[in-house]
Amino acid sequence: MVIYGVALLAGCMMLGLVVGDLLGQVLGIDANLGGVGIAMLLLIFSTGYLKARGKLPEATVSGINFWNAMYIPIVVAMAASQNVAAAFSGGLVALLGGALAVVLGLALVPVLAGKPARAPVAADGPAARAESLSPRTANR
Amino acid sequence: MLQSLFDLFDKYHLVAAFAVIGLTMYAAYWISARFTRGKLHGSAIAIILGLALAYVGGKVTGGSDGLADITLFSGLGLMGGGMLRDLAIIATAYGVRFEEIREAGIRGVLALFAGVGVSFLAGGLVAVGFGYTDPVDITTIGAGAVTYIVGPVTGATLGASSEVIALSIAAGLVKSILTMILTPMAARFIGLDNPRSAMIFGGMIGTTSGVAAGLAATDARLVPYGAMTATFYTGLGILLAPTVLFLLVRGVF
Numbered sequence: 489m490v491i492y493g494v495a496l497l498a499g500c501m502m503l504g505l506v507v508g509d510l511l512g513q514v515l516g517i518d519a520n521l522g523g524v525g526i527a528m529l530l531l532i533f534s535t536g537y538l539k540a541r542g543k544l545p546e547a548t549v550s551g552i553n554f555w556n557a558m559y560i561p562i563v564v565a566m567a568a569s570q571n572v573a574a575a576f577s578g579g580l581v582a583l584l585g586g587a588l589a590v591v592l593g594l595a596l597v598p599v600l601a602g603k604p605a606r607a608p609v610a611a612d613g614p615a616a617r618a619e620s621l622s623p624r625t626a627n628r
Numbered sequence: 629m630l631q632s633l634f635d636l637f638d639k640y641h642l643v644a645a646f647a648v649i650g651l652t653m654y655a656a657y658w659i660s661a662r663f664t665r666g667k668l669h670g671s672a673i674a675i676i677l678g679l680a681l682a683y684v685g686g687k688v689t690g691g692s693d694g695l696a697d698i699t700l701f702s703g704l705g706l707m708g709g710g711m712l713r714d715l716a717i718i719a720t721a722y723g724v725r726f727e728e729i730r731e732a733g734i735r736g737v738l739a740l741f742a743g744v745g746v747s748f749l750a751g752g753l754v755a756v757g758f759g760y761t762d763p764v765d766i767t768t769i770g771a772g773a774v775t776y777i778v779g780p781v782t783g784a785t786l787g788a789s790s791e792v793i794a795l796s797i798a799a800g801l802v803k804s805i806l807t808m809i810l811t812p813m814a815a816r817f818i819g820l821d822n823p824r825s826a827m828i829f830g831g832m833i834g835t836t837s838g839v840a841a842g843l844a845a846t847d848a849r850l851v852p853y854g855a856m857t858a859t860f861y862t863g864l865g866i867l868l869a870p871t872v873l874f875l876l877v878r879g880v881f
Contacts, residue, residue, distance in 0.1 A: 497715065497718060497719055498715070500718060501714065501715055501718050504718070508859075508863075511863075512863060515863075515867055517863060517866045517867050518781060518866065519777070519781070519862055519863045519866045520863065521860060521863035521864075521867075522859050522860040522863060523859070524714050524717055524718060524836075524855065524859040525855070525856045525857070525859035525860060527714075527718045528717070528718050528721035528724075528852060528855070528856055528859075529721075529726075529729075529856075531718055531719075531721050531722060532721055532722075532724055532726055532729075533726070535722055535723075536726075549722075552719050552722045553719070553722065554719075555715055555716050555718075555719035556716070556719040556720050556722055558712075558716050558719075559716040559717065559719065559720055559844065559848065559851065560653075560671045560674070560844050560848060561646075561649045561650070561653060561707075562707060562708060562712055562713055562716045563671075563675065563708070563713070563716075563840055563841045563844045564649055564652060564653065564656075564671075564674045564675055564677075564678045564708070565645060565649050565678070565704045565707040565708030566678075566708030566709075566713055566837055566840070566841065567674075567675045567676075567678030567679050567682065567708070567808060567841055568649075568652075568678035568679070568681050568682050568685075568694055568695045568696070568701075568704050568708060569682060569693045569694045569695060569696035569704045569705050569708045569709070570678075570679060570682045570694050570801070570804070570805060570837065571682075571686060571692045571693065571694060571801055572679055572682040572683040572686055572694060572801075572805060573682075573683055573685075573686025573687050573694075574686065574692065574797070574798055574801055575798055575801035575802045575804075575805050576683070576802075577798075578794070578795060578797075578798020578799065578801070578802065579795065579798070580758070581754055581755060581758050581769065581795055581799070582772070582795050582796075582798035582799040582801075582802055583799075583802055584754045584757075585750060585751040585754040585755065585769060585770075585772065585773045585799040585802070585803075586751075586772075586773055586798075586799045586800065586801070586802025586803035586804075586806060587802060587803075587806055588750035588751075588753070588754060588773070589746070589747040589750040589751060589773040589774075589799075589803045590803050590806045590807050590810060590833065590838075592746045592747070592749075592750050593743055593746060593747060593832040593833045593834075594810065594811070594814050594818055594829075594832070594833070595818070596739075596742060596743075596746060596832055597739075597818040597819070597820060597825055597828050597829050597832055598818045598819050598825070600735055600738060600739050600742060600828045600831075600832065601735070601819060601824055601825045601828050602735075
Protein backbone atom coordinates (compact mmCIF):
# COMPACT_ATOMS: atom_id res chain seq x y z
CA MET A 489 0.00 0.00 0.00
CA VAL A 490 1.10 3.53 -0.75
CA ILE A 491 0.75 4.55 2.89
CA TYR A 492 3.46 2.02 3.84
CA GLY A 493 5.96 4.00 1.77
CA VAL A 494 4.83 7.33 3.19
CA ALA A 495 4.91 5.88 6.71
CA LEU A 496 8.40 4.45 6.19
CA LEU A 497 9.58 7.86 4.98
CA ALA A 498 7.88 9.63 7.88
CA GLY A 499 9.21 7.09 10.38
CA CYS A 500 12.78 7.57 9.13
CA MET A 501 12.32 11.34 9.37
CA MET A 502 11.02 11.29 12.95
CA LEU A 503 13.67 8.84 14.12
CA GLY A 504 16.42 10.88 12.44
CA LEU A 505 15.12 14.10 14.00
CA VAL A 506 15.03 12.50 17.46
CA VAL A 507 18.65 11.35 17.09
CA GLY A 508 19.67 14.78 15.73
CA ASP A 509 17.93 16.46 18.66
CA LEU A 510 19.70 14.21 21.17
CA LEU A 511 23.05 14.92 19.47
CA GLY A 512 22.37 18.65 19.82
CA GLN A 513 21.50 18.26 23.50
CA VAL A 514 24.62 16.19 24.17
CA LEU A 515 26.76 18.95 22.61
CA GLY A 516 24.79 21.62 24.44
CA ILE A 517 23.57 23.48 21.35
CA ASP A 518 20.06 24.67 20.69
CA ALA A 519 19.75 22.98 17.31
CA ASN A 520 19.06 19.70 15.60
CA LEU A 521 22.43 18.33 14.53
CA GLY A 522 22.07 16.45 11.27
CA GLY A 523 18.62 14.99 11.89
CA VAL A 524 17.69 15.18 8.21
CA GLY A 525 20.96 13.57 7.13
CA ILE A 526 20.53 10.74 9.63
CA ALA A 527 16.97 10.23 8.36
CA MET A 528 18.31 10.02 4.78
CA LEU A 529 20.78 7.32 5.81
CA LEU A 530 17.99 5.43 7.63
CA LEU A 531 15.85 5.55 4.48
CA ILE A 532 18.74 4.32 2.31
CA PHE A 533 19.45 1.39 4.64
CA SER A 534 15.84 0.42 5.40
CA THR A 535 14.73 0.46 1.76
CA GLY A 536 17.90 -1.42 0.79
CA TYR A 537 17.16 -4.07 3.43
CA LEU A 538 13.52 -4.44 2.39
CA LYS A 539 14.33 -4.53 -1.30
CA ALA A 540 16.93 -7.28 -0.83
CA ARG A 541 14.20 -9.39 0.80
CA GLY A 542 11.63 -8.58 -1.87
CA LYS A 543 9.48 -6.74 0.65
CA LEU A 544 9.36 -3.43 -1.20
CA PRO A 545 6.48 -3.60 -3.69
CA GLU A 546 5.85 -0.94 -6.33
CA ALA A 547 2.97 0.63 -4.39
CA THR A 548 5.16 1.20 -1.34
CA VAL A 549 7.89 2.75 -3.48
CA SER A 550 5.38 5.11 -5.09
CA GLY A 551 4.59 6.52 -1.65
CA ILE A 552 8.24 7.58 -1.35
CA ASN A 553 8.60 8.64 -4.96
CA PHE A 554 5.63 11.00 -4.75
CA TRP A 555 7.44 13.12 -2.17
CA ASN A 556 10.67 12.80 -4.13
CA ALA A 557 8.85 14.23 -7.17
CA MET A 558 7.27 17.00 -5.07
CA TYR A 559 10.73 18.21 -4.09
CA ILE A 560 11.16 20.94 -6.73
CA PRO A 561 7.62 22.37 -6.37
CA ILE A 562 8.12 22.48 -2.59
CA VAL A 563 11.43 24.30 -3.09
CA VAL A 564 9.67 26.82 -5.35
CA ALA A 565 7.06 27.40 -2.62
CA MET A 566 9.96 27.79 -0.18
CA ALA A 567 11.58 30.40 -2.45
CA ALA A 568 8.27 32.26 -2.65
CA SER A 569 8.04 32.46 1.15
CA GLN A 570 11.59 33.68 1.80
CA ASN A 571 12.14 37.05 3.43
CA VAL A 572 13.69 38.56 0.29
CA ALA A 573 12.65 42.09 1.17
CA ALA A 574 14.56 41.95 4.46
CA ALA A 575 17.63 40.53 2.73
CA PHE A 576 17.83 43.47 0.36
CA SER A 577 17.05 46.15 2.92
CA GLY A 578 19.68 44.98 5.41
CA GLY A 579 22.26 47.43 4.13
CA LEU A 580 25.64 47.09 2.50
CA VAL A 581 27.28 45.10 5.33
CA ALA A 582 24.69 42.32 4.99
CA LEU A 583 24.80 42.36 1.19
CA LEU A 584 28.59 42.23 0.94
CA GLY A 585 29.02 39.78 3.83
CA GLY A 586 26.48 37.33 2.42
CA ALA A 587 27.77 37.71 -1.14
CA LEU A 588 31.41 37.20 -0.18
CA ALA A 589 30.46 34.05 1.76
CA VAL A 590 28.74 32.59 -1.31
CA VAL A 591 31.51 33.51 -3.75
CA LEU A 592 34.29 32.12 -1.53
CA GLY A 593 32.25 29.01 -0.75
CA LEU A 594 31.57 28.26 -4.41
CA ALA A 595 35.18 28.98 -5.40
CA LEU A 596 36.49 26.48 -2.86
CA VAL A 597 34.32 23.59 -4.07
CA PRO A 598 36.74 22.51 -6.86
CA VAL A 599 39.70 23.00 -4.49
CA LEU A 600 38.30 20.56 -1.95
CA ALA A 601 36.93 18.20 -4.58
CA GLY A 602 40.49 17.87 -5.88
CA LYS A 603 41.01 16.34 -9.29
CA PRO A 604 37.99 14.11 -9.64
CA ALA A 605 38.08 11.17 -12.00
CA ARG A 606 36.29 13.43 -14.41
CA ALA A 607 38.44 12.88 -17.50
CA PRO A 608 37.28 9.30 -18.12
CA VAL A 609 33.72 10.22 -17.24
CA ALA A 610 33.76 13.13 -19.66
CA ALA A 611 35.16 10.83 -22.32
CA ASP A 612 32.10 8.65 -21.91
CA GLY A 613 29.97 11.61 -22.87
CA PRO A 614 27.09 13.27 -21.10
CA ALA A 615 24.76 10.33 -21.54
CA ALA A 616 27.07 8.04 -19.60
CA ARG A 617 27.45 10.63 -16.89
CA ALA A 618 23.71 11.00 -16.55
CA GLU A 619 23.43 7.25 -16.25
CA SER A 620 26.05 7.07 -13.51
CA LEU A 621 24.07 9.61 -11.51
CA SER A 622 20.74 7.93 -11.91
CA PRO A 623 19.29 6.76 -8.62
CA ARG A 624 18.08 3.65 -10.43
CA THR A 625 21.65 2.35 -10.78
CA ALA A 626 21.61 1.69 -7.06
CA ASN A 627 20.14 -1.74 -7.50
CA ARG A 628 21.58 -2.69 -10.79
CA MET B 629 -18.61 37.83 -3.43
CA LEU B 630 -14.92 38.70 -3.64
CA GLN B 631 -14.56 38.36 0.12
CA SER B 632 -16.03 34.84 0.09
CA LEU B 633 -13.51 33.92 -2.61
CA PHE B 634 -10.66 35.15 -0.42
CA ASP B 635 -12.09 33.23 2.53
CA LEU B 636 -12.19 30.07 0.47
CA PHE B 637 -8.52 30.44 -0.55
CA ASP B 638 -7.62 31.09 3.06
CA LYS B 639 -9.55 28.08 4.33
CA TYR B 640 -8.08 25.68 1.74
CA HIS B 641 -4.67 27.33 1.76
CA LEU B 642 -2.49 24.26 1.14
CA VAL B 643 -4.59 23.02 -1.78
CA ALA B 644 -4.61 26.53 -3.23
CA ALA B 645 -0.81 26.60 -2.90
CA PHE B 646 -0.49 23.35 -4.88
CA ALA B 647 -2.48 24.96 -7.70
CA VAL B 648 -0.51 28.22 -7.57
CA ILE B 649 2.86 26.44 -7.61
CA GLY B 650 1.68 24.17 -10.41
CA LEU B 651 0.85 27.22 -12.51
CA THR B 652 4.20 28.82 -11.62
CA MET B 653 6.06 25.67 -12.69
CA TYR B 654 4.15 25.57 -15.96
CA ALA B 655 4.96 29.21 -16.69
CA ALA B 656 8.62 28.68 -15.75
CA TYR B 657 9.07 25.62 -17.99
CA TRP B 658 7.30 27.44 -20.81
CA ILE B 659 9.68 30.42 -20.44
CA SER B 660 12.63 28.03 -20.28
CA ALA B 661 11.68 26.22 -23.49
CA ARG B 662 10.47 29.28 -25.37
CA PHE B 663 13.04 31.94 -24.52
CA THR B 664 16.17 30.09 -23.38
CA ARG B 665 15.74 26.90 -25.44
CA GLY B 666 16.07 24.93 -22.22
CA LYS B 667 19.48 26.43 -21.48
CA LEU B 668 18.26 27.87 -18.20
CA HIS B 669 16.47 25.09 -16.30
CA GLY B 670 12.73 25.48 -15.81
CA SER B 671 13.28 24.84 -12.11
CA ALA B 672 15.87 27.65 -11.94
CA ILE B 673 13.39 30.05 -13.53
CA ALA B 674 10.63 28.84 -11.18
CA ILE B 675 12.84 29.53 -8.16
CA ILE B 676 13.78 33.01 -9.43
CA LEU B 677 10.07 33.71 -10.10
CA GLY B 678 9.32 32.55 -6.56
CA LEU B 679 11.99 34.85 -5.10
CA ALA B 680 10.69 37.81 -7.15
CA LEU B 681 7.15 37.14 -5.92
CA ALA B 682 8.47 36.83 -2.36
CA TYR B 683 10.10 40.26 -2.71
CA VAL B 684 6.81 41.77 -3.89
CA GLY B 685 4.90 40.02 -1.08
CA GLY B 686 7.34 41.27 1.54
CA LYS B 687 7.21 44.84 0.20
CA VAL B 688 3.39 44.87 0.06
CA THR B 689 2.69 43.36 3.48
CA GLY B 690 5.84 44.23 5.42
CA GLY B 691 5.80 40.68 6.76
CA SER B 692 8.63 38.19 6.93
CA ASP B 693 7.26 35.26 4.88
CA GLY B 694 7.32 36.72 1.38
CA LEU B 695 4.31 35.93 -0.76
CA ALA B 696 2.91 33.67 1.99
CA ASP B 697 2.00 36.80 3.97
CA ILE B 698 -0.65 37.65 1.40
CA THR B 699 -3.85 35.91 2.59
CA LEU B 700 -4.57 34.55 -0.87
CA PHE B 701 -1.24 32.65 -0.85
CA SER B 702 -0.90 31.73 2.81
CA GLY B 703 -0.62 28.01 1.98
CA LEU B 704 2.82 28.63 0.46
CA GLY B 705 4.14 28.97 3.99
CA LEU B 706 3.07 25.42 4.87
CA MET B 707 4.00 23.91 1.49
CA GLY B 708 7.44 25.53 1.48
CA GLY B 709 7.98 25.36 5.23
CA GLY B 710 10.55 23.27 7.05
CA MET B 711 8.34 20.22 7.65
CA LEU B 712 7.39 19.33 4.07
CA ARG B 713 10.74 20.56 2.74
CA ASP B 714 12.65 18.15 4.97
CA LEU B 715 10.25 15.30 4.15
CA ALA B 716 10.85 15.86 0.42
CA ILE B 717 14.63 16.18 0.92
CA ILE B 718 14.71 12.83 2.75
CA ALA B 719 12.60 11.24 0.00
CA THR B 720 15.26 12.22 -2.56
CA ALA B 721 17.67 9.86 -0.77
CA TYR B 722 15.67 6.86 -1.98
CA GLY B 723 17.85 4.84 -4.35
CA VAL B 724 21.11 6.63 -3.48
CA ARG B 725 24.11 4.29 -3.19
CA PHE B 726 25.66 4.47 0.25
CA GLU B 727 29.13 3.85 -1.25
CA GLU B 728 28.98 7.19 -3.04
CA ILE B 729 28.31 8.97 0.24
CA ARG B 730 31.05 7.06 2.04
CA GLU B 731 33.61 7.79 -0.67
CA ALA B 732 33.15 11.54 -0.30
CA GLY B 733 32.60 11.32 3.45
CA ILE B 734 35.90 12.68 4.72
CA ARG B 735 36.02 15.46 2.16
CA GLY B 736 32.44 16.30 3.07
CA VAL B 737 33.39 16.66 6.75
CA LEU B 738 36.40 18.77 5.76
CA ALA B 739 34.13 20.92 3.61
CA LEU B 740 31.80 21.45 6.58
CA PHE B 741 34.57 22.91 8.75
CA ALA B 742 36.04 24.88 5.83
CA GLY B 743 32.58 26.16 4.90
CA VAL B 744 31.73 27.44 8.37
CA GLY B 745 35.21 28.97 8.69
CA VAL B 746 35.24 30.68 5.30
CA SER B 747 31.71 32.09 5.62
CA PHE B 748 32.48 33.36 9.11
CA LEU B 749 35.69 34.95 7.85
CA ALA B 750 33.83 36.60 4.94
CA GLY B 751 31.19 38.11 7.21
CA GLY B 752 33.74 39.10 9.84
CA LEU B 753 36.06 40.78 7.32
CA VAL B 754 33.22 42.82 5.84
CA ALA B 755 32.15 43.85 9.35
CA VAL B 756 35.70 44.99 10.15
CA GLY B 757 35.86 46.79 6.80
CA PHE B 758 32.77 48.76 7.77
CA GLY B 759 34.34 49.88 11.02
CA TYR B 760 33.03 47.39 13.58
CA THR B 761 35.61 46.83 16.32
CA ASP B 762 33.63 45.09 19.08
CA PRO B 763 34.42 41.34 18.97
CA VAL B 764 30.76 40.55 19.81
CA ASP B 765 29.52 42.53 16.79
CA ILE B 766 32.13 41.06 14.45
CA THR B 767 31.40 37.51 15.62
CA THR B 768 27.63 37.97 15.28
CA ILE B 769 27.85 39.35 11.74
CA GLY B 770 30.35 36.64 10.80
CA ALA B 771 27.98 34.01 12.22
CA GLY B 772 25.15 35.55 10.18
CA ALA B 773 27.17 34.92 7.03
CA VAL B 774 27.28 31.24 8.07
CA THR B 775 23.47 30.96 8.10
CA TYR B 776 20.61 33.19 9.16
CA ILE B 777 19.99 30.85 12.10
CA VAL B 778 23.59 30.76 13.38
CA GLY B 779 23.72 34.59 13.39
CA PRO B 780 20.87 35.33 15.81
CA VAL B 781 21.66 32.31 18.03
CA THR B 782 25.28 33.48 18.35
CA GLY B 783 24.21 37.09 18.87
CA ALA B 784 21.80 36.10 21.62
CA THR B 785 24.45 33.99 23.35
CA LEU B 786 27.04 36.79 23.26
CA GLY B 787 24.58 39.56 24.07
CA ALA B 788 24.81 41.50 20.81
CA SER B 789 22.52 44.47 20.15
CA SER B 790 19.29 43.90 18.24
CA GLU B 791 20.54 45.99 15.29
CA VAL B 792 23.59 43.78 14.89
CA ILE B 793 21.43 40.65 15.20
CA ALA B 794 19.08 41.99 12.51
CA LEU B 795 22.13 42.67 10.33
CA SER B 796 23.37 39.11 10.83
CA ILE B 797 19.98 37.68 9.81
CA ALA B 798 20.02 39.87 6.68
CA ALA B 799 23.53 38.65 5.80
CA GLY B 800 22.37 35.04 6.11
CA LEU B 801 19.31 35.72 3.96
CA VAL B 802 21.47 37.33 1.26
CA LYS B 803 23.71 34.26 1.30
CA SER B 804 20.76 31.89 1.02
CA ILE B 805 19.08 33.81 -1.81
CA LEU B 806 22.30 34.40 -3.78
CA THR B 807 23.08 30.68 -3.49
CA MET B 808 19.73 29.85 -5.11
CA ILE B 809 20.44 32.21 -8.01
CA LEU B 810 24.20 31.76 -8.51
CA THR B 811 24.57 27.98 -8.10
CA PRO B 812 23.06 26.97 -11.46
CA MET B 813 25.20 29.64 -13.17
CA ALA B 814 28.43 28.64 -11.42
CA ALA B 815 27.87 24.86 -11.56
CA ARG B 816 29.82 24.33 -14.77
CA PHE B 817 32.84 26.29 -13.60
CA ILE B 818 33.18 24.58 -10.24
CA GLY B 819 32.57 21.04 -11.50
CA LEU B 820 29.26 20.67 -9.70
CA ASP B 821 28.07 17.68 -11.70
CA ASN B 822 28.79 14.61 -9.58
CA PRO B 823 27.88 13.27 -6.13
CA ARG B 824 31.28 14.06 -4.65
CA SER B 825 31.35 17.74 -5.59
CA ALA B 826 27.69 18.01 -4.56
CA MET B 827 28.56 16.76 -1.06
CA ILE B 828 31.43 19.25 -0.86
CA PHE B 829 29.14 22.01 -2.14
CA GLY B 830 26.62 21.16 0.61
CA GLY B 831 29.37 21.41 3.21
CA MET B 832 30.91 24.62 1.83
CA ILE B 833 27.65 26.58 1.51
CA GLY B 834 25.54 24.81 4.11
CA THR B 835 22.52 27.08 4.33
CA THR B 836 19.76 24.47 3.92
CA SER B 837 17.29 26.46 1.84
CA GLY B 838 20.04 27.82 -0.42
CA VAL B 839 21.59 24.41 -1.01
CA ALA B 840 18.18 22.78 -1.52
CA ALA B 841 17.10 25.33 -4.12
CA GLY B 842 20.53 25.80 -5.71
CA LEU B 843 20.88 22.09 -6.43
CA ALA B 844 17.25 21.78 -7.54
CA ALA B 845 17.95 24.50 -10.11
CA THR B 846 21.18 22.80 -11.22
CA ASP B 847 20.40 19.08 -11.29
CA ALA B 848 17.83 17.52 -8.98
CA ARG B 849 19.78 14.24 -8.91
CA LEU B 850 22.50 15.97 -6.88
CA VAL B 851 20.10 17.06 -4.14
CA PRO B 852 20.48 14.13 -1.71
CA TYR B 853 24.29 14.41 -1.70
CA GLY B 854 24.37 18.16 -1.05
CA ALA B 855 21.56 17.99 1.50
CA MET B 856 23.33 15.19 3.37
CA THR B 857 26.29 17.38 4.37
CA ALA B 858 24.34 20.65 4.59
CA THR B 859 22.14 19.17 7.30
CA PHE B 860 25.10 19.24 9.71
CA TYR B 861 26.18 22.78 8.83
CA THR B 862 23.89 24.95 10.96
CA GLY B 863 24.48 22.77 14.03
CA LEU B 864 28.23 22.97 13.53
CA GLY B 865 28.00 26.73 13.08
CA ILE B 866 26.05 27.12 16.33
CA LEU B 867 28.65 24.93 18.02
CA LEU B 868 31.70 26.84 16.71
CA ALA B 869 30.68 30.49 16.28
CA PRO B 870 29.97 31.54 19.90
CA THR B 871 32.87 29.46 21.25
CA VAL B 872 36.04 28.81 19.26
CA LEU B 873 35.46 31.43 16.60
CA PHE B 874 34.48 34.10 19.15
CA LEU B 875 37.66 33.40 21.14
CA LEU B 876 39.69 33.73 17.94
CA VAL B 877 38.08 37.08 17.12
CA ARG B 878 38.64 38.31 20.68
CA GLY B 879 42.26 37.25 20.43
CA VAL B 880 42.74 39.44 17.36
CA PHE B 881 40.81 42.51 18.56
